[in-house]
Amino acid sequence: MLDDALTLEEYKRYGRQMILEGFGLPGQLKLKKARVAVIGAGGLGCPALQYLVGAGVGHIGIFDFDRVESSNLHRQVLHNTERIGWYKAESAKLALEALNPHVEIIAHTEPILPSNAMSLLGSYSLILDCTDRPTTRYLMSDAAVRLGIVLVSGAAISMGGQWSVYGGHHRAGIPPPRTGRTQENIVEALGHKRRPCYRCIWPKPLPQTGGPGAGTCEEEGVFGPVVGIVGVQMASEAMKVILGLDDEEPRLNLLSLSPSSTPYRSVKTRGPSIKCIACGPNATVTDNLDAVPYDAFCGVTGAAEEEEDRGGSQVARIRVKALQEALTSHTDTKNVLIDTRQETEYGICSLPESRNVPMETFMKSPIKNVQSLLEGSSAQDSVGVNIYFLCRRGNDSLVSALALRKALQEVDPENSRNWQINDVIGGVRAWSKEVDPHFPVY
Amino acid sequence: MTTAVEQLNQETPLPKGKSAAVEQISIRLEFGGGLHLLFNSQPKHQVSLPKRISEDETEAGDDKAVTVKYLIKWMKDNLLSERVEMFGDGDGVRPGILVLINDTDWELEGELDYQLQENDEVVFISTLHGG
Numbered sequence: 108m109l110d111d112a113l114t115l116e117e118y119k120r121y122g123r124q125m126i127l128e129g130f131g132l133p134g135q136l137k138l139k140k141a142r143v144a145v146i147g148a149g150g151l152g153c154p155a156l157q158y159l160v161g162a163g164v165g166h167i168g169i170f171d172f173d174r175v176e177s178s179n180l181h182r183q184v185l186h187n188t189e190r191i192g193w194y195k196a197e198s199a200k201l202a203l204e205a206l207n208p209h210v211e212i213i214a215h216t217e218p219i220l221p222s223n224a225m226s227l228l229g230s231y232s233l234i235l236d237c238t239d240r241p242t243t244r245y246l247m248s249d250a251a252v253r254l255g256i257v258l259v260s261g262a263a264i265s266m267g268g269q270w271s272v273y274g275g276h277h278r279a280g281i282p283p284p285r286t287g288r289t290q291e292n293i294v295e296a297l298g299h300k301r302r303p304c305y306r307c308i309w310p311k312p313l314p315q316t317g318g319p320g321a322g323t324c325e326e327e328g329v330f331g332p333v334v335g336i337v338g339v340q341m342a343s344e345a346m347k348v349i350l351g352l353d354d355e356e357p358r359l360n361l362l363s364l365s366p367s368s369t370p371y372r373s374v375k376t377r378g379p380s381i382k383c384i385a386c387g388p389n390a391t392v393t394d395n396l397d398a399v400p401y402d403a404f405c406g407v408t409g410a411a412e413e414e415e416d417r418g419g420s421q422v423a424r425i426r427v428k429a430l431q432e433a434l435t436s437h438t439d440t441k442n443v444l445i446d447t448r449q450e451t452e453y454g455i456c457s458l459p460e461s462r463n464v465p466m467e468t469f470m471k472s473p474i475k476n477v478q479s480l481l482e483g484s485s486a487q488d489s490v491g492v493n494i495y496f497l498c499r500r501g502n503d504s505l506v507s508a509l510a511l512r513k514a515l516q517e518v519d520p521e522n523s524r525n526w527q528i529n530d531v532i533g534g535v536r537a538w539s540k541e542v543d544p545h546f547p548v549y
Numbered sequence: 550m551t552t553a554v555e556q557l558n559q560e561t562p563l564p565k566g567k568s569a570a571v572e573q574i575s576i577r578l579e580f581g582g583g584l585h586l587l588f589n590s591q592p593k594h595q596v597s598l599p600k601r602i603s604e605d606e607t608e609a610g611d612d613k614a615v616t617v618k619y620l621i622k623w624m625k626d627n628l629l630s631e632r633v634e635m636f637g638d639g640d641g642v643r644p645g646i647l648v649l650i651n652d653t654d655w656e657l658e659g660e661l662d663y664q665l666q667e668n669d670e671v672v673f674i675s676t677l678h679g680g
Binding site (some may be wrong): 147149150151152237238239240241244261262263264265267268269308309310311312313314322323324327329334359361363365367368369372373374375376377467 | 579581582583585592593631643644645646647649652653654656657672674675676677678679680
């Protein structure tokens with residue numbers, strides 16, 4: 108497949124875009140020559156890939172080590188029910204080859220890590236970051252800076268999204284891949300302004316201590332169309348960069364599909380930062396990306412195990428089987444089962460014995476919340492109560508249980524109320540797995 | 550258009566003890582990337598600030614025009630409905646939050662020292678990671 112000419116079939120196939128102003132045969136050949144790495148074949152990657160491949164971007168690498176699950180299908184439009192369990196990279200490749208046989212597509216199913224990013228991406232000119240975690244986002248930016256190529260980075264969650272182009276030079280097209288770079292083919296970037304990198308705009312990640320933005324699609328939910336729009340916009344930015352039709356100054360694009368928010372903004376951002384540790388004059392990030400502490404920088408630790416320890420010594424941690432026994436046994440001790448999930452999640456499925464107090468509400472006044480649950484019951488005196496905390500997977504419930512424990516210790520260190528605090532390990536997920544297989548997993 | 554206007558919060562009054570004679574300016578605020586959850590789940594707010602403030606930028610006065618530094622402190626004291634560390638960091642905002650003044654990165658506008666004008670729009674955006 109030669110990259111410097113089109114077949115007759117391709118003239119016909121790409122005719123509708125080739126007649127556009129600024130496109131033409133040279134534009135189509137630029138797309139055909141381009142080598143684009145798409146990292147993540149999920150909610151952003153699927154629509155981005157569809158448009159890149161449809162438009163005839165000649166060489167595409169799809170990187171994703173994840174497999175297709177049914178909970179992906181509402182937004183990850185290249186996969187289908189039949190291919191549940193397939194590698195996403197291979198499922199996407201199959202769909203894309205049916206779309207356009209003129210494109211070379213390589214599926215990579217190994218994870219991209221600091222140790223292999225430079226070699227895996229060395230033959231590409233442009234990276235689309237369609238991943239879902241901060242560590243990979245910083246890794247992709249650093250790799251793009253070190254390889255001297257362009258990064259299109261996008262993200263979406265809940266009802267909102269954002270995307271931007273980082274690295275390289277405005278309106279200078281794409282450089283040749285590092286592996287194919289010679290003195291002669293280096294793109295003349297003189298007179299073109301350099302773009303900031305991801306670190307210039309976001310020098311520090313959002314602290315992983317909870318709060319807006321820090322969550323995943325699984326925790327916070329995601330509206331299918333929002334990742335669709337952002338993914339398509341990322342494909343558009345990539346094609347415009349390749350064609351030299353991109354913005355003349357750095358911009359960050361913001362999308363919100365929430366009612367009563369501004370639906371779309373394109374804002375002017377700062378340029379490259381002289382303080383940037385990746386692309387600044389005193390950069391400390393080198394080709395040895397293995398030396399960059401991505402996990403520590405983004406606050407990623409083996410928190411789950413620590414938490415198990417931390418909670419175990421302060422509140423009783425019980426399995427779902429023990430909760431089932433407590434709920435069905437007939438003793439004089441009163442049980443209160445508090446489900447700390449969001450109201451919407453609680454409305455999807457819940458245990459009939461449970462009462463819903465979302466974690467945020469509960470945390471504001473733990474004792475008062477328990478007290479008001481007790482008031483409506485026969486145990487007026489609220490002494491001698493077994494309190495159980497339950498959530499989706501066992502994290503928020505533990506936080507709530509510990510908050511109640513702490514509040515009690517302050518006002519009633521002797522525990523004269525005789526409140527026994529229990530946290531249910533594994534949440535309603537574990538309940539479905541170990542107690543009631545008919546209980547929905549969402 | 551009317552919908553958007555209807556959605557705006559009521560103008561928030563000045564904290565107690567301020568004289569009604571203090572000249573005010575009106576500022577539009579919007580929160581993106583989920584940050585509205587920290588502000589009573591309202592994406593848009595319209596607030597009134599004193600047009601001029603004291604030298605140390607903590608209260609109304611007649612030393613200088615009102616700044617973004619004053620605005621952020623005012624928001625922490627009057628508008629924030631969740632824990633302060635979810636939003637603030639020192640005089641500014643915590644890492645991962647970008648501030649936009651009239652659709653421009655605040656770094657290009659002087660950050661905390663930017664002097665607010667009548668009807669300016671200040672937007673606070675949290676970085677997103679999902680995909």
